[in-house]
Amino acid sequence: MSRAVVLTVLLAGLIIIGSSGSVFGAQMDARINPNTETSPFKMNYQKTVFIEYQNGGQLFDVLRGQEWTVQGTADSSDPGVQKLMSTLNNKIQSDGSQAHISDLNVSYDIHLKARNINTSVDYRVILEGTLSNYVITKDSQKTLIDLGWRGMSTTNEVVIDGHELNFPINILLEMEPEAAAFFVGTEAEDVLHRNLIDADFILQQPLTNWHFLFDPTGINVDAGTFGLSEEIAGYVVSSWTMGESSIREGRQVERVFEAEVMADQLYVVRSVQSSDQANLYAIGFGALDVFDGVEIAGVTATPPEDYATTSTGDFPVMIIYGMAGIAAIAGGAFFMFSNRALKNTKEGQQGIDPNRLVGHQTSSSSGGYQTNRGEAQLADDSDYQQTRSYYDDSSNTTQSPPPQPEATPAAAQEAACGCAASAEMGSECDCAMQGACLCDASCPCNADICKEQVNSMS
Incomplete structure (x- = not known):
């Protein structure tokens, strides 16, 4: 029983882990073309801060009815964007990658809305730009591309159009200084001083743990009928996807940081940044490898002959056999439990032995019609007291049997009635x-x- 309980808990955990989902914190989307010098990428960073005042108080009075939005866009001509691009390139280089960002556009949207019991501040910063220098070597058969640039993060201040975008506390100091004063010098300030532009987890998750698929549409004979762009004509497209919460990738949960502030009332500040997600595409068939501690992919125009894989690479070898083993153990435990329960029950025929029953016809003819109805009765009455009907006992009935008419000799009836x-x-x-x-x-x-x-x- 204990083994069966453990297996049940384990399987329930697998279901919960596999089915969890969330809104993404850092979301990456990049398409690398090894046949060109540059390729586009997009990084989306999101975070929400909640300021809670369940019992009202002075902070509630300060924020009551407040709602505002700070948003804008800037390109690489903006000094703030140029500084951010330089900072990101330094981070990519420190991660061991030779790639760098050659162009960058920044858009931001910060929205505050006050309610009766809390105030929420939604932060969103989107980076769209161009990667270059990601090709390591190239020959007639294979191209090696650098994939170690994924951790686009910075712990520096990012000031664009006069607004600091990387640390949530700064926009509050700018837009709501009276409310932000409640948090300065407290643990809440540490919660609000965690950088928004953070994609380190996308880099730390090895690409071998990502789901891998390749699309062979570009090499089909009738590929032109699909309206494919020239860059993928004659090639397959490899894709790696990260973000599923599972045993192989690990359980991905929201990053929640919380602190209490005791002023005239107890206030709670909570920062929520959900699990990361990433989609990485490469023109051609990509085979992963590691070079000098940096993840790379060897890209060919077509997949190797007779190549076949699942959407999870080596996942079936490690997991499917393990799941089959768990199922076998669970099945053995089930049959063991069933066998034990069967031994505790009485075996053999229960009730009257069929060999002691005899059939009797119960129907009679009428106008020459005869049915085949009958009933089973005991061949002897040795166990009649155990098998008789309750209603056969005259002590259980209150009605007396109806009077029987005087019998008339059969011969007299036959002679009298023509x-x-x-x-x-x-x-x-x-x-x-x-x-x-x-x-x-x-x-x-x-x-x-x-x-x-x-x-x-x-």
Whole structure:
């Protein structure tokens, strides 16, 4: 039983882990073309801060009815964007990658809305740009591309259009200084001083743990009918996807940081940044490898001959056999438990032995029609007291049996009633059913037609 309970808990955990989902914190989307010098990418960073005042107070009075939005866009001509691009390139280089960002656009959207019991501040910063120098080597058969640039993060301030975007506390100090003063010098300030532009987890998750698929549409004979762009014509497209919460990738949960502030009332500040997600595409068939501690992919125009893989690479080898083993153990535990329960029950025939039953016909003929109905009765009455019906016991009934009429000799009935059928047919004298009667005064039949016949004969 204990083993069965453990297996049940384990399987339930697998279901919960596999089905969890969330809104993404850092979301990456990049398409690398090894045949060109540059490729586009997009990084989306999101975070929400909740300021809670369940019992009202001065902070509630300060924020009551407040709602505002700070948003804008800037390109690489903006000094703030240039500084951010330089900072990101330094981070990519420190991660061991030779790639760098050659162009960058930044858009931001920060929205505050006050409610009766809390205030929420939604932060969103989107980076769209161009990667270059990601090709390591290239020959007639294979191209090696650098994939170690994924951790686009910075712990520096990012000031664009006069707004600091990387640390949530700064926009509050700018837009709501009276409310932000409640948090300065407290643990809440540490919660609000965690950087928003953070994609380190996307880099830390090895690409071998990502789901891998390749699309061979570009090499189909009729690929032109699909309206494919020229860059993928004649090639397959490899894709790696990260973000599923599972045993192989690990359980991905929201990053929640919380702190309490005791002023005139107890206030709670909570920062929520959900699990990361990433989609990485490469033109051609990509085979992963590691070079000098940096993840790379060897890209060919077509997949190797007779190549086949699942959407999870080596996932089936590690997991599917393990799941099959768990299922086998669970099945063994189930049969063991069932066998133990069966031994505790009485075996063999329960009730009356069929060899002691005999069949009896219960139907009779009428007008020459005979049915096959019958019933089973005991061949002897040795165990009748154990098998008889409750209603067969005269002590359990209150009604007395109906009076039995005096028996009339069969010969007298047969002689008296001329309407009786022949004895071979096995039917009785029934003047009402016959519709005619030839009876004398000694006929005991009570049918009206018989009485009329008797009167007419007398």
